[in-house]
Amino acid sequence: MVENILIQSDRIIIDNYNDIYSLPNLLEYNDIKDILFRNCNLVKIPQIPFNSTQILRFDHCNTKMIKVPLLMPNLFALMIWNCSILEVPFLNGLNSLSIVALDNCPNIININSNNLKNIHILFLKNCEGITEIPLISNLEKLIVENLQNCKTINVIKNCELIIKDEIKGKYNIIRH
Numbered sequence: 001m002v003e004n005i006l007i008q009s010d011r012i013i014i015d016n017y018n019d020i021y022s023l024p025n026l027l028e029y030n031d032i033k034d035i036l037f038r039n040c041n042l043v044k045i046p047q048i049p050f051n052s053t054q055i056l057r058f059d060h061c062n063t064k065m066i067k068v069p070l071l072m073p074n075l076f077a078l079m080i081w082n083c084s085i086l087e088v089p090f091l092n093g094l095n096s097l098s099i100v101a102l103d104n105c106p107n108i109i110n111i112n113s114n115n116l117k118n119i120h121i122l123f124l125k126n127c128e129g130i131t132e133i134p135l136i137s138n139l140e141k142l143i144v145e146n147l148q149n150c151k152t153i154n155v156i157k158n159c160e161l162i163i164k165d166e167i168k169g170k171y172n173i174i175r176h
Helices: none
Strands: 004-007 010-015 034-038 056-061 078-080 100-105 121-125 140-146 150-154 158-163 170-174
Touching: 140 150
Parallel strands: 010 034, 034 056, 056 078, 078 100, 100 121, 121 140, 140 158, 150 170
Antiparallel strands: 004 010
């Protein structure tokens, strides 16, 4: 397996890392706005103070849990694709975080609304382990697609709900 770190002007791509603690010192790159972990076997991300990071992405990471460092005060979007995580990470200390996108994360069973209380946009696609979407108080837009086992969607009254499934009536939608 080839381990690779690509550092561009405002972006880091960390590819095929199994030992996250063996990463080189990245503190000198303090203007990084976008971090992508791809094909990594992660337990947690090191507590690196990337104050300028706005987007944090995980793609094809083989891990059951992702711990997002709370030292990212400007993190705006978290995107997790094709990962084996079991639950949405704890995100409450990230006050700038507005968007969470989960795509093809079939092992997620539970969405804890307490972990998403600052989120304004939630995108869920191909997460067949989810059976219910709980009420998330600040949610402005919820986009769902192909949640095979989801029966109930709870949303506040003024939340825009976009269902991209071909079968529109398969969810029990409860507006609060």
